[in-house]
Amino acid sequence: MNPPATDPEALRACRVSVSLAERSYDVLVGKGLLDDARAFAALRPAAHAVIITNEVVGPLFAERVMHALRSRFSRISTVTLADGEVQKRWQTLNDIFDSLIAEHCDRNTTLIALGGGVVGDITGFAAACYMRGIDYVQVPTTLLAQVDSSVGGKTAINHPAGKNMIGAFHQPRLVIADVDTLSTLPRRELIAGLAEVIKYGAAVDAAFLGWLEDNLSRLLALDGDALVYAVRRSCELKAGIVAADERESGRRAVLNFGHTFAHAIEAGVGYGRWLHGEAVGCGMVLASRLSERMGLISSERASRLQIIIERAGLPTRPPDVDDATIVRLMRADKKSLDGKQRFVLLEGADDAVLAPAPEDLVERVLRDSRSS
Amino acid sequence: MNPPATDPEALRACRVSVSLAERSYDVLVGKGLLDDARAFAALRPAAHAVIITNEVVGPLFAERVMHALRSRFSRISTVTLADGEVQKRWQTLNDIFDSLIAEHCDRNTTLIALGGGVVGDITGFAAACYMRGIDYVQVPTTLLAQVDSSVGGKTAINHPAGKNMIGAFHQPRLVIADVDTLSTLPRRELIAGLAEVIKYGAAVDAAFLGWLEDNLSRLLALDGDALVYAVRRSCELKAGIVAADERESGRRAVLNFGHTFAHAIEAGVGYGRWLHGEAVGCGMVLASRLSERMGLISSERASRLQIIIERAGLPTRPPDVDDATIVRLMRADKKSLDGKQRFVLLEGADDAVLAPAPEDLVERVLRDSRSS
Numbered sequence: 001m002n003p004p005a006t007d008p009e010a011l012r013a014c015r016v017s018v019s020l021a022e023r024s025y026d027v028l029v030g031k032g033l034l035d036d037a038r039a040f041a042a043l044r045p046a047a048h049a050v051i052i053t054n055e056v057v058g059p060l061f062a063e064r065v066m067h068a069l070r071s072r073f074s075r076i077s078t079v080t081l082a083d084g085e086v087q088k089r090w091q092t093l094n095d096i097f098d099s100l101i102a103e104h105c106d107r108n109t110t111l112i113a114l115g116g117g118v119v120g121d122i123t124g125f126a127a128a129c130y131m132r133g134i135d136y137v138q139v140p141t142t143l144l145a146q147v148d149s150s151v152g153g154k155t156a157i158n159h160p161a162g163k164n165m166i167g168a169f170h171q172p173r174l175v176i177a178d179v180d181t182l183s184t185l186p187r188r189e190l191i192a193g194l195a196e197v198i199k200y201g202a203a204v205d206a207a208f209l210g211w212l213e214d215n216l217s218r219l220l221a222l223d224g225d226a227l228v229y230a231v232r233r234s235c236e237l238k239a240g241i242v243a244a245d246e247r248e249s250g251r252r253a254v255l256n257f258g259h260t261f262a263h264a265i266e267a268g269v270g271y272g273r274w275l276h277g278e279a280v281g282c283g284m285v286l287a288s289r290l291s292e293r294m295g296l297i298s299s300e301r302a303s304r305l306q307i308i309i310e311r312a313g314l315p316t317r318p319p320d321v322d323d324a325t326i327v328r329l330m331r332a333d334k335k336s337l338d339g340k341q342r343f344v345l346l347e348g349a350d351d352a353v354l355a356p357a358p359e360d361l362v363e364r365v366l367r368d369s370r371s372s
Numbered sequence: 373m374n375p376p377a378t379d380p381e382a383l384r385a386c387r388v389s390v391s392l393a394e395r396s397y398d399v400l401v402g403k404g405l406l407d408d409a410r411a412f413a414a415l416r417p418a419a420h421a422v423i424i425t426n427e428v429v430g431p432l433f434a435e436r437v438m439h440a441l442r443s444r445f446s447r448i449s450t451v452t453l454a455d456g457e458v459q460k461r462w463q464t465l466n467d468i469f470d471s472l473i474a475e476h477c478d479r480n481t482t483l484i485a486l487g488g489g490v491v492g493d494i495t496g497f498a499a500a501c502y503m504r505g506i507d508y509v510q511v512p513t514t515l516l517a518q519v520d521s522s523v524g525g526k527t528a529i530n531h532p533a534g535k536n537m538i539g540a541f542h543q544p545r546l547v548i549a550d551v552d553t554l555s556t557l558p559r560r561e562l563i564a565g566l567a568e569v570i571k572y573g574a575a576v577d578a579a580f581l582g583w584l585e586d587n588l589s590r591l592l593a594l595d596g597d598a599l600v601y602a603v604r605r606s607c608e609l610k611a612g613i614v615a616a617d618e619r620e621s622g623r624r625a626v627l628n629f630g631h632t633f634a635h636a637i638e639a640g641v642g643y644g645r646w647l648h649g650e651a652v653g654c655g656m657v658l659a660s661r662l663s664e665r666m667g668l669i670s671s672e673r674a675s676r677l678q679i680i681i682e683r684a685g686l687p688t689r690p691p692d693v694d695d696a697t698i699v700r701l702m703r704a705d706k707k708s709l710d711g712k713q714r715f716v717l718l719e720g721a722d723d724a725v726l727a728p729a730p731e732d733l734v735e736r737v738l739r740d741s742r743s744s
Contacts, residue, residue: 047710090462101533106708129501131706132528132539133619156504161473167504168540247505334503336478338419 011038014228016235018151019243023171027151027239029232031224033178034139035064037071042174043137046108049073052096052123053114054081057141060184065114065139073110077103081119085272088118088158096126110135110173116142116189117149117276121164124155128170138175142185143193143227144277146177147200147234148255152242158271162332163263169247177235179227192277194219194312195258195284197230200237202284202305203257206350208233213308220312253335254352257344258284261318264329268321281314289365290357291346301346316369323366327359383410386600388607390523391615395543399523399611401604403596405550406511407436409443414546415509418480421445424468424495425486426453429513432556437486437511445482449475453491457644460490460530468498482507482545488514488561489521489648493536496527500542510547514557515565515599516649518549519572519606520627524614530643534704535635541619549607551599563685564649566591567630567656569602570684572609574656574677575629578722580605585680592684625707626724629716630656633690636701640693653686662729662737663718673718688741695738699731 013030026042033039049069053062058080066076079099081087100109113123113136120138127136138150156167182190197219201209211233212219218226238255245252262283266274288302310316318326335342335354343357385402398414405411421441425434430452438448451471453459472481485495485508492510499508510522528539554562569591573581583605584591590598610627617624634655638646660674682688690698707714707726715729 090466094462097531097538101531101537101704104703104708106710107706108709129538129540131537132526132541154504159469159473165473165503166469166501168501169504331476332473334479336476337480338478 011036013039014232016232016239018171018239020171020246023153025171025173025175027175027177027235029146029177029179029228029235031178031180031228033176034061034181035068037068039176040068040072040137040174043072043110045072046110047073048075048077048103048105048109049112050100050103050105050109051076051078051112051114052081052119052126053078054083054087054119056083057115057119061114061139061141061181065112069112081122085118085158085276088122088156090157093122093126093157096122097130100126100130105130105134107131107134110137112137112139113150113172114139114141115145116140117145120145120150121154121156121167124153124170124172125157125167128155128168133170135173136170138172140175140177141181142189143182143231144189144196145193146179146182146231147193148196148238150175150177151235151238153246161267162329162334163266163271165332165334175235177231179224179231182227183222189275189277190220190222191313192275192281195277195281195309195314197234198305198308198312199255199257199280199284200234202288203254203344203346203352204237204241204350205233208237209308209350216308216311253354254344256335257346257352258287260330260333260335260341260343261286261326263333264326265318265321267329268325269319274315274319278315281309281312282316282318285309285316286318286365286369287343288346289369290343290362293361293365294345294357296345296347296353318366318369323363326366327363330362383408385411386604388604388611390543390611392543392618395525397544397546399547399549399607401518401549401551401600401607403550403552403600405548406433406553407440409440411548412440412444412509412546415444415482417444418482419445420447420449420475420477420481421484422472422475422477422481423448423450423484423486424453424491424498425450426455426459426491428455429487429491433486433513433553437484441484453494457490457530457648460494460528460643462529465494465498465529468494469502472498472502477502477506479503479506482509484509484511485522485544486511486513487517488512489517492517492522493526493528493539496525496542496544497529497539500527500540505542507545508542510544512547512549513553515554515562515603516568517565518551518554518603519565520568520610522547522549523607523610525618533639534701534706535638535643537704537706547607549603551596551603554599555594561647561649562592562594564647564653566684567649567653567681567686569606570677570680571627571629571652571656572606574660575626575716575718575724576609576613576722577605580609581680581722588680588683625726626716628707629718629724630659632702632705632707632713632715633658633698635705636698637690637693639701640697641691646687646691650687653681653684654688654690657681657688658690658737658741659715660718661741662715662734665733665737666717666729668717668719690738690741695735698738699735702734
């Protein structure tokens with residue numbers, strides 16, 4: 001763990017840098033950060049900050065974050081959204097804009113996204129569009145948001161026809177991942193977050209997958225040091241990829257491993273019924289079986305991935321939605337180009353590629369997964 | 373006029389370059405460009421383009437543009453919006469997204485904005501957000517769009533509390549300004565467009581203001597060569613400023629001369645009742661009188677500007693909305709910072725500055741303008 005440069009004695013946090021020229025920023029990972037004004041020291045002082053949170057997370061942490069922000073902002077307001085994936089929609093975004101305007105927010109206002117992926121994605125998109133772009137900070141309070149959605153500047157809302165169809169690339173100024181918040185997380189959401197952690201091991205870093213196989217029970221038991229390491233390593237791997245390909249014109253697509261299936265599963269069962277991480281868990285099993293069918297990896301490797309996903313408590317079989325619907329929903333995926341669908345497929349020990357796959361093989365993998 | 377590099381004999385167009393590193397693009401200004409496939413030669417061939425237009429402009433030009441695009445795109449669809457400023461809203465943006473999804477548009481799809489500022493602004497914002505950003509081309513068919521809104525990448529929709537409050541900076545790949553389209557433009561809209569042309573003369577280039585004083589009657593008579601010069605010079609001036617300050621952190625704000633008053637006037641009378649250019653005409657008179665009151669310019673200079681605005685046929689007095697309402701609406705302006713309102717004020721022969729102004733002076737200027 002690297003102590004921060006500003007105050008090495010006081011703030012114990014790992015610092016992961018996302019290097020994007022004038023849009024660079026730090027991800028701070030540690031325990032007890034939410035309360036600590038020093039965690040927010042990188043922010044430029046300004047007149048006004050608005051904490052955007054939801055009805056579940058707000059009562060737990062908003063007061064503490066507000067306290068920590070006081071040294072930086074003379075006025076701090078709070079906007080509290082309803083809970084749930086269904087909030088990633090136009091109406092909620094519009095409500096946020098109405099609040100910002102009612103509060104006389106201007107181009108110097110900073111938004112603070114306090115919550116999970118839904119709050120982070122919609123707050124980031126609101127920050128991207130309000131007056132054509134204002135600053136925002138991610139304070140992720142779920143494992144999924146800490147290891148994935150809060151880092152990299154992808155912001156979005158959903159469209160009935162597909163997840164994250166409407167959005168923007170807009171980098172935060174700072175990300176504060178306090179693993180202490182995970183102790184209040186429902187177990188189902190903790191497990192869902194593990195799917196994205198496993199993703200980095202499966203698609204980017206085989207050594208990390210080995211570490212996860214050895215330490216999964218510590219993570220499930222909320223061991224603080226294990227959580228800090230898992231979050232930090234995930235953020236490091238993501239930061240490296242985002243720095244090389246901010247707008248996903250190439251390499252960054254590997255971070256979508258399992259997500260083509262996952263988005264179709266989420267849309268097929270109705271947004272919010274399966275958690276995103278649950279769909280990603282199942283999607284990774286399907287994508288690795290597709291990679292196996294295409295001769296890119298061994299069946300042992302696909303099975304090994306399936307085992308850790310099962311051990312984490314994630315679903316490995318698709319939900320009760322007919323395969324034709326899933327296949328149709330996958331066609332709307334953002335990775336499709338000129339009508340050709342593309343998948344992130346595993347190849348070699350820790351590499352993944354973006355490639356088209358024959359639709360009949362995709363259907364066969366879906367069919368086999370139900371009967372296995 | 374510089375003939376284009378690709379085919380100097382065939383395509384007679386002035387080329388203005390907007391230099392923004394990998395986001396650079398050309399503005400082509402000329403006559404007979406809409407029909408000409410060569411005008412679109414800079415576009416990368418792709419599977420699918422979608423022309424977004426409205427019910428007034430579409431029937432006049434969509435077929436011709438579609439014909440010119442055929443060499444570049446194998447499939448071309450059209451989305452036709454209702455006419456009017458009121459369309460710059462969420463609902464219409466959502467309708468566009470629904471159409472793009474229904475047409476299976478992907479990240480390689482190019483949007484073609486065919487119409488005035490409303491079509492250009494909303495199409496640009498749709499392109500900025502659809503799948504987090506796709507290409508678009510501006511084909512402006514009003515004078516206002518040709519000299520201002522189609523160049524520089526500012527895209528937006530309105531909020532009931534203020535114009536262009538929600539948007540993005542997203543540069544087009546190409547702008548094609550065919551002055552032939554102006555012959556079908558209602559006279560009121562032609563005159564409204566002249567307000568933005570006069571703005572460049574007033575705030576950036578005194579020599580151009582002199583040219584406009586000498587050639588105003590030619591422009592009002594739709595003299596083709598005069599129109600090409602006025603559009604080209606306006607685009608050149610704007611391109612220089614945008615290249616130096618793409619995201620309006622400084623110098624670019626001078627292009628908002630007259631706009632703080634104008635936005636409040638438009639909102640005060642109800643969007644669409646006054647054309648944007650009409651409000652800008654009146655707003656420039658008010659902003660120059662405010663500059664005069666603050667001792668920045670002489671009363672002669674303010675009067676000279678008022679005279680050409682009057683000669684163009686633009687309003688110089690605010691509408692029948694009470695001054696307190698206008699002042700209140702101005703407080704929501706995007707140029708406000710930390711609660712302080714800022715105005716673009718004239719200073720010297722052809723310079724403008726962004727500075728705060730005392731609210732009592734603003735009220736006095738409004739009051740005087742009604743009694744003068």
